[in-house]
Amino acid sequence: MEKQGNILFSGVGGQGILLASEITAYSLLAAGFDAKKSEVHGMAQRGGSVTAQLRYGSKVYSPLIEPGCADIMVAFEMMEAARYMPYLHRGSKVVVNTQQILPPSVATGQATYPENVLDTLVDNDIEVVKVDALDVARELGEVRTVNMVMVGATSAFLPIDPSVCTEVIEKRVPERFREVNLQAFAAGRKASE
Amino acid sequence: MKDDRIWMSGNEAIALGAFEAGVAVASGYPGTPSTEIMENLAKYEGVYTEWAPNEKVGLEVAIGASFAGARALATMKHVGVNVAADPLFTASYTGGRGGLVILTADDPEMHSSQNEQDNRNYAFAAKIPMLEPSDPSEAKDFLIKAFELSEELDTPVFLRITTRIAHVKGIVEKGEKLTPPVEIGIEKVPGKFVMLPANARKRRVAVEERMEQCREMAESASYNVIEEGDKTRGFITSGVSYLYVKEAFPEAAVLKLGMCWPLPERMIREFAQSVDELFIVEELDPFLELHVKAMGIACRGKEIIPGQGELNTAIVRNALDPSSQDEIFSAPELPMRPPNMCAGCPHRGIFFNLSRMKLFVSGDIGCYTLGFLPPLSAMDSTVCMGAAVPIAHGMAKALGEDAHDKVVSVIGDSTFIHSGITGLINTVYNNSAATLIILDNRITAMTGQQHNPTSGSNIKGEPAREIDLEGLCRSVGVKHVYVVNPHEVPETRKVLKEAIALDEPSVVISKAPCVLLPELKLRKPVSYFTNQDNCVGCMSCIRLGCPAISWTPFAEGEAEQRGYKKKQKGISKIDEILCNDCGQCASLCKFNAITRGEG
Numbered sequence: 001m002e003k004q005g006n007i008l009f010s011g012v013g014g015q016g017i018l019l020a021s022e023i024t025a026y027s028l029l030a031a032g033f034d035a036k037k038s039e040v041h042g043m044a045q046r047g048g049s050v051t052a053q054l055r056y057g058s059k060v061y062s063p064l065i066e067p068g069c070a071d072i073m074v075a076f077e078m079m080e081a082a083r084y085m086p087y088l089h090r091g092s093k094v095v096v097n098t099q100q101i102l103p104p105s106v107a108t109g110q111a112t113y114p115e116n117v118l119d120t121l122v123d124n125d126i127e128v129v130k131v132d133a134l135d136v137a138r139e140l141g142e143v144r145t146v147n148m149v150m151v152g153a154t155s156a157f158l159p160i161d162p163s164v165c166t167e168v169i170e171k172r173v174p175e176r177f178r179e180v181n182l183q184a185f186a187a188g189r190k191a192s193e
Numbered sequence: 194m195k196d197d198r199i200w201m202s203g204n205e206a207i208a209l210g211a212f213e214a215g216v217a218v219a220s221g222y223p224g225t226p227s228t229e230i231m232e233n234l235a236k237y238e239g240v241y242t243e244w245a246p247n248e249k250v251g252l253e254v255a256i257g258a259s260f261a262g263a264r265a266l267a268t269m270k271h272v273g274v275n276v277a278a279d280p281l282f283t284a285s286y287t288g289g290r291g292g293l294v295i296l297t298a299d300d301p302e303m304h305s306s307q308n309e310q311d312n313r314n315y316a317f318a319a320k321i322p323m324l325e326p327s328d329p330s331e332a333k334d335f336l337i338k339a340f341e342l343s344e345e346l347d348t349p350v351f352l353r354i355t356t357r358i359a360h361v362k363g364i365v366e367k368g369e370k371l372t373p374p375v376e377i378g379i380e381k382v383p384g385k386f387v388m389l390p391a392n393a394r395k396r397r398v399a400v401e402e403r404m405e406q407c408r409e410m411a412e413s414a415s416y417n418v419i420e421e422g423d424k425t426r427g428f429i430t431s432g433v434s435y436l437y438v439k440e441a442f443p444e445a446a447v448l449k450l451g452m453c454w455p456l457p458e459r460m461i462r463e464f465a466q467s468v469d470e471l472f473i474v475e476e477l478d479p480f481l482e483l484h485v486k487a488m489g490i491a492c493r494g495k496e497i498i499p500g501q502g503e504l505n506t507a508i509v510r511n512a513l514d515p516s517s518q519d520e521i522f523s524a525p526e527l528p529m530r531p532p533n534m535c536a537g538c539p540h541r542g543i544f545f546n547l548s549r550m551k552l553f554v555s556g557d558i559g560c561y562t563l564g565f566l567p568p569l570s571a572m573d574s575t576v577c578m579g580a581a582v583p584i585a586h587g588m589a590k591a592l593g594e595d596a597h598d599k600v601v602s603v604i605g606d607s608t609f610i611h612s613g614i615t616g617l618i619n620t621v622y623n624n625s626a627a628t629l630i631i632l633d634n635r636i637t638a639m640t641g642q643q644h645n646p647t648s649g650s651n652i653k654g655e656p657a658r659e660i661d662l663e664g665l666c667r668s669v670g671v672k673h674v675y676v677v678n679p680h681e682v683p684e685t686r687k688v689l690k691e692a693i694a695l696d697e698p699s700v701v702i703s704k705a706p707c708v709l710l711p712e713l714k715l716r717k718p719v720s721y722f723t724n725q726d727n728c729v730g731c732m733s734c735i736r737l738g739c740p741a742i743s744w745t746p747f748a749e750g751e752a753e754q755r756g757y758k759k760k761q762k763g764i765s766k767i768d769e770i771l772c773n774d775c776g777q778c779a780s781l782c783k784f785n786a787i788t789r790g791e792g
Contacts, residue, residue, distance in 0.1 A: 025362065034364065039362075041225055062437055062440045062506050068520075079528070079530070085522045086521050088522060089519075107735075107742065108744055112528075113528070124522060
């Protein structure tokens, strides 16, 4: 197995990033890759900027992605895509949820949300794939599936068949949420294809 | 993936290892990044687990279980070992009967900690062997080895992990459940267990003999490995740093030390002689480096490898080959996104009041430490678990009687039980008027909802005796104990003012559950909304810093156009999805612009 890759998940604490990274990791493992994932718990999770780092290949040592070495970034919020730009390189793909979540300084009127925040990425030859995951999730009638929409959208860029992912979702998601999560995955996949 | 190969975190792997090792008793206090070990171990059949009120108690429970012949585990974060240091240093002398392992989870980079102390120093100082795994799979194997070592050498053994072991996921192989060699029962060995001076002096000798034996074992132990390779550069490394070395210099010769104390001197000497240049790669302190240098072996370490924060592959590579660094993008200038108290968090009501009362707020460790951040900015000191109460007392004594109403302390329910109660006893006994505010949100929240002696449940969620905080404070001699609902912000302010004005010790218990409690998450909260016609743009609600409330500024002339007063600068809006139904904003709004919705 030649392929290897580094996937950086970024977003805001509470958006379901850990579950999204978990489903992606299980899918890569099911496809026969070795993988390691690193995340941070505790204080960082309280509404702050959070990341999960996922590395896969035939053999993975370090659990951390080096700066400039993320091949794919899965950003759950636009500003959080730009914040972790040092992890990207020219040609990286960024699958970004076009949602805006206001940090306290913006919500209280002390700062403004930057306009066209994704332009810097595009200007540096980074491929930006925009997905309105909140809108897709709303249409499915369950806003909590934003994370699975993002997993679906990202899956189009992974060296694995989508059926591997759906099998993982069927196995890992509790029954009462299973159907809507499968729909969210399919809708996300469609949005980025 | 086969069923015996499981994708799990280091902490989950350690729990599995404890189960397979036949651990009978495990005790710990929650602390990032160690918490999930005990949480997961509690799910296994046949292992007694508990949350102790603090790490000292947790370790003493484990020592007791070991004295009874059981394999026993105590888990804690790095700073927890400071709390447990008293029993630790003497348990080194007593040893035990059943295997005794102390798990220390260090937090380089301080992702969720107040310092980044390197607990390998405890192994040296307390004369206790320490194993250090590099990934989740090794974490499980090394824990089992640690128990074997503990019994063989009659010593407690440390297992040291760091955040990038604890919260890293990888593949772990399931093994058989083992039967520990020692039988559980009472066996009196006073010469070993009663550490009065005459016995302790004898045990002192035994400690040195055992460490010598351990040093000898380390020379041929399976966890210390020389990996042959390019000998122009040789690396001595341990823990997660090993992985960075393997990625940065995959061809190089490596001595991987799975046991970072005591060190295998002959092995190190032999390895050093076999390579042209020797590098020591380790996070934080120059622990290995100092001891290798003390052997008279030339090596390079902290002169090129940072001694602060976490390492990673790039740092290690660039330290040796500075020219190897590619161009790295810099991030655009962005507003920060620090962590914040949740929408509906009861702590917010207290800190909103404190931010307006011109006090010195002596704070403590928990979610409420976020009261430090703007817009509330209402915490002026935080040192360690329990310190809030004595620090306020000390300040009050230094400031003198005139200033007793200028200092308050704030502490959470779990932290108060951990080590705040002794501080309160001191405040009463030595009589200062510093007011203590106990934030009783019914749970240990920051580490992810663990039960504690005030929550009414044990680690498994079964009913347990619940401490009556009000009664406890009264029983240590506090005459003035108030209970407030922090969501009623103006009412709470009145009570705080009254308590602070007293010239005797007083306690205000802020009682409202954490919004992340499972039972609260299940309810369908009714959300508040703004009647935008009534909003005058006073920003009273905005100043709460609630994530559900945001400010929409008006453009030039927009205020008049929309029928507001000309000078109004904007209006506030409540996000009905994020709102958690606490009503703090409504209690502050004087213009009837915030109303509770109807489902």
